[in-house]
Each structure stands twice: as C-alpha cells, then as structure tokens.
Amino acid sequence: MQAREAEPPGFAAIDWSKPWFAPFAERGKRWQQAALTSYQALLAEMNADAGELRQSTGRGQRLAFIAQDDLPPGAAYEAHIAATGCVPTRHNLHDFFNASMWFAFPRIKAALNARQSAAIDALGVGSSRGGVRDMLTLFDENALLFACADAALGAALRGFDWHTLLVARRDAWGAGCEVRCFGHALMEKLVAPFKACTGHAWIVDVPAGYFEWDAMKREAFLDESVAAALLGTDALTSRMFAPLPVLGIPGWWPDNESSVFYDDTSVFRAGRRAR
Template sequence: MPACEAQPSGFAAIDWSKPWFAPFAGRGRRWQQAALTGYEALLAEMNADAREMRQSTGRGERLAFIAQDDLPPGAAYEAHIASTGCVPTRHNLHDFFNASMWFAFPRIKAALNARQSAAIDTLGVGPTRGGVRDTLTLFDENALLFASADPALSAALRGFDWQTLLVARRDAWGASCEVRCFGHALLEKLMTPFKACTGHAWIVEVPDGYFEWNATRRDAWLDESVAEALLNTDTLSSRMFAPLPVLGVPGWWPENEAPAFYDDASVFRAGRRAR
C-alpha cells in the first residue's frame, strides 16, 4: 500500500454522532464512503464539491485537490496552494479533515493560506517557520473557535477559571457560548478521545443575537469574522490562544456531567497566569 494510503478501517471508524464531528457530517458521510472506495474516488468527490462551491484559495485561485505525489519536488505546500489553487492531499484522516475545513470555514482557510504564502514570499522556506507562520500552523492544526456573547465567560477561559466556565456557568453553553473544532490534527486526535486532549481556543466575541441564529448563519459569521482578524492582525502569536481541554466542553463527554471530572489538575491546570 503506498505511503499516502490509509487503512479503510480508519475512515470507517469516524463516528459522525460525536459533537466535534457532527457539524461536518453532511458532506463528511459522503466523503467517507468515497474514501472507503479508494484514493481516486475521494479526490473525485472533493473536486466535484470544489467545482460546485467555486471556492478560492488565498490568492483567488480556484480550489482543487490533487494527489500528494503531484506536488512538484521542492515546492512549498502553502505556496503551491496559493499559486495554483491545488491542495496536495493524501488518502488519510489528517488530510481528509483538512479538506473538510476548506468547505466548513472557507474564508478562514483562505486567510491562513494567504498569510502563510505571504510569509514564504518574504522570508522564504527556512529551517524554521518563524513566529507568524508557527501561529498560523498552530491555528490550522489545533484551533477551536470559542464563540462568546458574555465577556465574563471569555475572561474565565483566558484565566483558566474552569470552575466558572465549565461548572458554575454550565447552563451558559449553547446560550451564551459555544465551540467549533477547526484544527484538522485536533479532529484526527479526537478519533480516539482522551481526557487530556487540548485545543487552542481562538476567542471570538459575538453579537447579542448570535445564539438566536441557526448553525449555518453562525458558522458563516464566524468564518468571515475570524478570517478578517487573521488577515488584519499584524502581530500573531501563540499567546492569542487559550488552552481548552476538549472533553471538558459541557455536553461533549458523558463523564463531565460529574463536577469531580474537573478536579483533575493534570488536565484542568491553573496555568501560568494564575501561578
């Protein structure tokens, strides 16, 4: 089996009922069946959707998905996407979830690609990415979007105040705050969830009426708002994220119904700020 090929059981194991996968289930189930058929079938399904959506990459090139082996030798991944619109894609879960985000949050993906390719144009491809590219990569791989209409909840997340955010204000989830998984490496890790699995939350302050909107409108607003922030924030750093253990999100894991779940200080840490 070529290196780019995944074991079919990997794709078969995706449980679309899980809250971190559920928002992407509509397209995801169809792609899953294509992936189980084979590599070419998956690329064909992705490209059919790309043609229908007329999605563009960071420099306005029309989005398409190509086999990893079609990436020219020596070409930088992000620069190639920006200049051609073609996303090198392997037949594995990591790239499956990456491609999914081009449809779930297309503006955010295009903004990340635009900033990455601009940094490559300026600095070239060296032994290290540099601070800005590291932050963009962290976002792309491991970000959660934490949407909050209550500044107190955002402050609790930034301050590692887990008791306020996840226990005392538990009823606020779905009414004043919510989370969307974005990072494709994070989604891959959540194939086999574990208590310490932690995402990097990008906090988005949302308007008062946000939680009265349907999921499609909320996602579109997040997509536009976060993309604009990524494009227009001059200094990007990892300090802009707040760690959030994913299985601690209320309603996302049965064991967190018990308040004692959050007493595990090895997972729900006090953090540097508190210390």
Template sequence: MRERGAGGEAGQRAVDALAAEASAKAIRGVAPEAPSPGFAAIDWSKPWFAPFAARGQRWQQAALTGYADLLAEMNADAAQMRQTTGRGQRLAFIAQDDLPSGAAYEAHIASTGCVPTRHNLHDFFNGSMWFAFPRIKAALNARQSAALDALGVGPTRGGVRDMLTLFDENALLFACADPALSAALRGFDWQTLLVGRRDAWGRSCEVRCFGHALLEKLITPFKGCTGHAWIVDVPAAYFEWDAAARDAWLDEAVSAALLGIDALTSRLFAPLPVLGIPGWWPGNESPAFYDDAAVFRAGRRKR
C-alpha cells in the first residue's frame, strides 16, 4: 500500500483538495462542522503551551471553524516550511480516512510524507511538533519505519518501537548545563532539583514539552501528571540564546541522538512530574508541595 517517492505530489494534492472543499462550502453557504470538544480550552498562557502559541493560536481558530479548515491551515504551513518526514518526503496532513486500509501509520508517513490527522487535540498537538521540532519528529519517524521494515507490524511493537512511541507521546526535553542537576533528576532527588536548586531553573536548566499526548493531558492539569524527561546536555551559553535558537539546538542534538543510539530503551528516560517544575504551577511555590510521596516518589534507584 506504500507509494514511495510520491510525498511532494501527495502533499500538494492534499492542499489543493482542502482548499477546493473549503471554497465550495463557502459558495454553497454550508455551515462549518461543529468544533471538536477541547480546542477552545487551550490556554496559551500556560508555560507548557506558550512556546507553541504563535502558530497554535492560528490553528486553534481554524480547528474551531472546522476539520477542513484545520487541515488547510496545517498544509499551508507545511508548504511554506518545506518540512520533510523520515525518508525525505515532503510533509503534508491528510484526513484520517485517507489512510489506506491496512497501511501502518508511521510507514505511510515515511513513504508518502502524509500524516493522517483527526479533528482532535491529540493530533492537533502531534502536528504542532512537526513544526516546533521537525528534526526530532523526522528522526522518530525514520526509526519507527525502519523497525517496521525489519520486523513488520506484528501483535506488539517491540522494545525500540515502544521507546520511540513513549518519546513521541510523553517526552519532556530537559536541557541542562549543570551535571549535578541532571544527576538529581536521574536520582529522584526532588529536594535538590526542585527546592534547594530552584534558582538554577532558567539559568542552568529548563524544560520543553514534546509529547503530544502529554500536552493533551495538560489541557486539564493534575498534580500526578508525569512526563518522561530526555536529558540533553547543553553548553552554558545555551541560556544566553533566544528561544528560537535554543529550540533549534535541541532539535539538532536530540534528533542526532535518536538516530545514533542503537539500544533505545525506556531506561533512557527519567520521570518528571510536570506541575513540579519551578514556575509552572502556583502551588509549587511552597516547599510542602513536594512532600507528596505519591507524586514525588523515591523511585526505583532509591528502592
């Protein structure tokens, strides 16, 4: 069911078809589809959403208008950015129903460049990451499609694909210039990381949300919401750069790691409760916030 080498043509067909559909509806006076529940609930002032707000607000308005409008907005950005997927195919977004029957999702993206997308928050945030961290998304897609080529779809994903899926769905990028802070995260030393060295946040370490399922959960944040932190060692100068330069550096470094590490396992992550990140939740201004052992656990290494 794969159409290798057809990504650019398929992407342009998707854009043209969506534009034609939107125009036809306008001419006929057809009312837009009812918005998917949740789009209106995105609060772009929240620190986990704020880095993606510029594009996200445009997409949000399109999503509230209708499914075709969202796909058209996403494809307009894709055409301008000329982004590619894991095997160099031009990125485009298609309706979920356009995924051929029996086709594997990641393999279809790799071979055609077309990302099947539903009218929901989960796929909205997934699409956002193709622009926020394009190299990371392409690296994940390349590894996933290579694993599918080698092992097929099968009843289970296997260890490597499980890890890649976990990254895609739930990862946090923990950028850190101080090895002591990275060690505290790996060692579940919450008092050092989040209380004693609180002043280091923004100067020696910071977090970017990446996982699209995690972003979806953070529409209605709760204390136990935990991401899988991927620790990225950054130079001290990193914290002197603007946000765009930081994101570009992370995109390059993390994508290279994902493509270069043979033994990808979930042990490479460190759990990090999102609402415990300094500055991300008003309640964590009090040190007592971190006394909740059900959330800030001692962890397997302590046990």
C-alpha cells in the first residue's frame, strides 16, 4: 500500500518567534488568526490594513486584495494588479506571505509590479517570461535582502567564501551586515525549514550608521534603495543575486553555532565564482 503524502503545513504552523518571521510578526499574527477563521476573514483583514495605510501598486492604483476566482479569465496576474490595484489572493501560505510583503516593503513590491507589467505590455505574456521577467519573479519569490556596510562581507558572499562570511566574521552580523527575508515562496518554505533551503541574496550597500537605526528606519531604507535599483537598472539578470543558505545565517539556527555545520558542501558549495 502506498504511503499517504504528508499534508503541507498550514497557517497554524507559522512560528513568529523565528528570526526570519519575527520582523513581520505584529501584523502577521492578526492575519494568521483571520486566516484560521476563514478565507473571507483573511481578505477582510488584509483590505482593512490596505485601506488604513493607503498603499498603492506599480501604477499608483490603490492596493486591495481579491479572491483568486475574481481574476478575470485570461487576465495576466501582474497586469491585472497594475491596472486595477487588486491582488488575486488564495487562502494559502504562499499568497499570505506575498500579501504581507506589500506592507513590509511596499516600494519594492510596487517596483516589481511596475517592471513586470511594463514587460508584459511590451512583449505580451508569451510562452516564457524572458530574462527580465524571470529575474523579477525570482526576486519576488525567493529574495533575501542582504544589508551590508562592509564591502569585504559582500565580496565573501559573492565569492562563496562561507568561512569568512559565516565563521571568521561571525561577529560582524548585526554590526556590519544583516538579512531580511522578502521572497514569499522562500518564507513559505521556512514554515518547515530544512538545511538546504537557499535564498537569492540581493546585496544592499548601507551606511555604517544603519546598524544604529531602529527596525522601522532600516526597513524604510531597504525599501527605498532596492526599489530605486529595480526601477533604475535596465539589464536585470539573475546573476545579480548571490545564493545564501538561510539556516547558515548566524543566530538563525542553533546548529550553526558549531563551525562543523558549514562543512556540508552539498549546501555550502564552492560555487562557480570561487572556482
């Protein structure tokens, strides 16, 4: 008899004490309770926040959340958001975290939507997204924001120099660099974390004083800086990212207190740049 596959984790499994979720916990806990009540309760909670904060999408339309079934047949997801401000949202973790990023990093989300919808206008939906839309989708789904005030740490990340970044310079985390999760598919995976779970890090140069700012000011700086880069860079490619295994981030997983954790070359790979 074939074994039954395990059910995917649901809303109750979100642990807001985890460092990757903690920055979003205040709103997230409210939404979680709504999601556990019903689909309609979740949409109502999201729209109440959208109405209060007056968020907008890539073309300045007022942000709102609608049921997935309300997306008109044949309409492209990103183009619909740009034209109407309405984000089709399913009652699942993937779309829950997607919606949460519209509040945590509204400028980045609006920039992604603006670039995606512009590409659709220019080239149509097509059978494939093309390089720019692929990059934007990868960012939206799997990005980590790596805030860095020390160029040597950014170089170590790009060079797959895990020992420097995560062991020898461990004391620099929180003082010279830090990470914020952004990709909603990545956050969905981190509800049930595993060692090989890897994000695509987007390096953000920050001033040294950044690490003395409060969380709200840091997030606003990241939001503005990254959005400006996404809108101001013509040649967006996936090579702009650097892979970063999430559970290797100092302070994010108990097992990485031992340097032996990083000896697993199936996760902490040498990488083509290092070779």
